Amino acid sequence: MDKISRNTRISIITKTLLDHPNRIISLNSFAERFGAAKSTISEDLVLVRDALEHFHEGRVETMAGASGGVKYLVEVPNSDRDRFLADFLMYLKDPSRIVPGNFLYVTDLMQNPRIMAKAGAILSACFQSLAPDYIITVETKGIPLAYEVARCLGVGLIVVRRNTKITEGTAVSINYLTGNQGMLSVMSLSKRSIRPNARLLFIDDFLRGGGTVRGIKDLLSEFESTLLGVGVMVDNKEIEKEIGVPLINFCDYYGIEESGKINIKPSKSIVQGLCGEKI
Amino acid sequence: MDKISRNTRISIITKTLLDHPNRIISLNSFAERFGAAKSTISEDLVLVRDALEHFHEGRVETMAGASGGVKYLVEVPNSDRDRFLADFLMYLKDPSRIVPGNFLYVTDLMQNPRIMAKAGAILSACFQSLAPDYIITVETKGIPLAYEVARCLGVGLIVVRRNTKITEGTAVSINYLTGNQGMLSVMSLSKRSIRPNARLLFIDDFLRGGGTVRGIKDLLSEFESTLLGVGVMVDNKEIEKEIGVPLINFCDYYGIEESGKINIKPSKSIVQGLCGEKI
Structure with missing residues (x-):
């Protein structure tokens, strides 16, 4: 698999979250899709979360644990x-x-x-x-x-x-x-x-x-x-x-x-x- | 205005495109929102376009000229x-x-x-x-x-x-x-x-x-x-x-x-x- 850049991951993670509001998406699914470590995905998610929250374009909640994942909540500035x-x-x-x-x-x-x-x-x-x-x-x-x-x-x-x-x-x-x-x-x-x-x-x-x-x-x-x-x-x-x-x-x-x-x-x-x- | 990082711009540009499929969005609106030069926004847009196209998650068309802008077209892998x-x-x-x-x-x-x-x-x-x-x-x-x-x-x-x-x-x-x-x-x-x-x-x-x-x-x-x-x-x-x-x-x-x-x-x-x- 080609190495996927951080910019690419950020864009696709943003799209995936927006496509599934209020649904838990596992970190694993991102890790598999991008061929990246879960720690890398975690860092990406913090960047996406901060970007959306800075512009009041939505909130990203993180669920810890074995079934760890993230959830996008709709917000409008x-x-x-x-x-x-x-x-x-x-x-x-x-x-x-x-x-x-x-x-x-x-x-x-x-x-x-x-x-x-x-x-x-x-x-x-x-x-x-x-x-x-x-x-x-x-x-x-x-x-x-x-x-x-x-x-x-x-x-x-x-x-x-x-x-x-x-x-x-x-x-x-x-x-x-x-x-x-x-x-x-x-x-x-x-x-x-x-x-x-x-x-x-x-x-x-x-x-x-x-x-x-x-x-x-x-x-x-x-x-x-x-x-x-x-x-x-x-x-x-x-x-x-x-x-x-x-x-x-x-x-x-x-x-x-x-x-x-x-x-x-x-x-x-x-x-x-x-x-x-x-x- | 705080300096907005490329990662943040990539995430917000992705969201903005997805929120308005098949509609022309001007480069100026992004430039104003991020306090960035249009040339910087152009580079961001190439990254977003390549990310979406790599994963077959949509196409981004660029319109040149004074009314220059971009348009997101829905695609499903x-x-x-x-x-x-x-x-x-x-x-x-x-x-x-x-x-x-x-x-x-x-x-x-x-x-x-x-x-x-x-x-x-x-x-x-x-x-x-x-x-x-x-x-x-x-x-x-x-x-x-x-x-x-x-x-x-x-x-x-x-x-x-x-x-x-x-x-x-x-x-x-x-x-x-x-x-x-x-x-x-x-x-x-x-x-x-x-x-x-x-x-x-x-x-x-x-x-x-x-x-x-x-x-x-x-x-x-x-x-x-x-x-x-x-x-x-x-x-x-x-x-x-x-x-x-x-x-x-x-x-x-x-x-x-x-x-x-x-x-x-x-x-x-x-x-x-x-x-x-x-x-």
């Missing part, structure tokens, strides 16, 4: 988060987003990987300390964001359906009241989706009246599982609600003014996170 | 792809996946970020040369895979709905025949989703009779846009079909035998790709 938040607000305030019925068209944003990759990384960093077993969302619009959070936290994604699908086998269905129109809706989840006693985070695009969150809680209780927290892009502040778990959202929405101006502000929760950074 | 394919087949062959009606339960696989991240990278590398403007899929199960392909190719994702949503504004709906049951279905897409004359790739979990692909083609013609190719995890070979565009799939499915054995094989298309690697 505050400056990146603030710039993202400013850009996202600017997109949302565009009056051409208002569609008949005074809804805001946000589908393009929720399906844009450039936006969702950053939003998912920021949310996952906020929720890392809760150590969820799964991310749960309701089809359709929130799936890319929920998927990104699941990927960054290294856990599975669960998508609740609006109706039962024959290809999913036995499913549990519940009725719930949707907050915005007080209508009775159905949500359904395959029995094989979740292992019992699981801890989950609910991720979605909009939080309106909180009806969907109450529905998710009811559904999870059928699976003997718990909702740990909620992360959304936008919380509709026109409707007062108490969801009973930590909520992190990017923006607070106060409706559309008579002048046609979209009244939306950055949320404090995304800056404070769960660890309460002062703003 | 053949050994990774082959191991992924073997693992995926093993998961699919598990008899407990058979649900009443002789359907295969694959939702857990299609929602597992560990699986979808790799599958999306492999598919995006296959389709890179077609340079699509968007990735399109039909709700719900294919969204994580389609999202990953869109992220790796640095383009937008478009999700076709099974029915019109009031929050999406004006939409175009078409009827189409689903291949498996010959039933008339509806698909719908917001008018503001696609810019005209766009080129798209359709990504989904299963390809059955090809009815959905024909529906997507019809729908895209309403947007004066073109389908370039199709990428799916599994192609049902029990049903003969001609979709008229390049198809890349991971597995060929031949149904469930009377013994209960799931008859499924690796597909040649994923190994040959669009550039025709011999197998």
Whole structure:
């Protein structure tokens, strides 16, 4: 095997860590790949860890012992988060987003990987300390964001359906009241989706009246599982609600003014996170 | 500013490239971030490029000129792809996946970020040369895979709905025949989703009779846009079909035998790709 230089190892180690967030990677796997001693790999890892931490681009945790390895945890520099938040607000305030019925068209944003990759990384960093077993969302619009959070936290994604699908086998269905129109809706989840006693985070695009969150809680209780927290892009502040778990959202929405101006502000929760950074 | 070492720059440059696949990043942005000369950054980039290319972990293209920059293109080592394919087949062959009606339960696989991240990278590398403007899929199960392909190719994702949503504004709906049951279905897409004359790739979990692909083609013609190719995890070979565009799939499915054995094989298309690697 060619001798692999330190620069090469640093680049490939960085890529390998980023490709597998929140998963333990053994030092041996690097040592074998590079034909290098474990002590050399340890030195490389310190360099990668220091580089990422210096720029607040993530943390690298080392696990000692026979099964020794490292784990990459997603982090987003505050400056990146603030710039993202400013850009996202600017997109949302565009009056051409208002569609008949005074809804805001946000589908393009929720399906844009450039936006969702950053939003998912920021949310996952906020929720890392809760150590969820799964991310749960309701089809359709929130799936890319929920998927990104699941990927960054290294856990599975669960998508609740609006109706039962024959290809999913036995499913549990519940009725719930949707907050915005007080209508009775159905949500359904395959029995094989979740292992019992699981801890989950609910991720979605909009939080309106909180009806969907109450529905998710009811559904999870059928699976003997718990909702740990909620992360959304936008919380509709026109409707007062108490969801009973930590909520992190990017923006607070106060409706559309008579002048046609979209009244939306950055949320404090995304800056404070769960660890309460002062703003 | 502290002097930033080459090792640190190599790690952060690698992360920055990986975070923005298929997007041009200017040398200036690196030079400013590190307080280093552009000539130094150029040398760093050669080292990162050589490292990634040596391990077939991606390509780095350099754009000369005033707007000089670099672009990272996703690549997956053949050994990774082959191991992924073997693992995926093993998961699919598990008899407990058979649900009443002789359907295969694959939702857990299609929602597992560990699986979808790799599958999306492999598919995006296959389709890179077609340079699509968007990735399109039909709700719900294919969204994580389609999202990953869109992220790796640095383009937008478009999700076709099974029915019109009031929050999406004006939409175009078409009827189409689903291949498996010959039933008339509806698909719908917001008018503001696609810019005209766009080129798209359709990504989904299963390809059955090809009815959905024909529906997507019809729908895209309403947007004066073109389908370039199709990428799916599994192609049902029990049903003969001609979709008229390049198809890349991971597995060929031949149904469930009377013994209960799931008859499924690796597909040649994923190994040959669009550039025709011999197998």
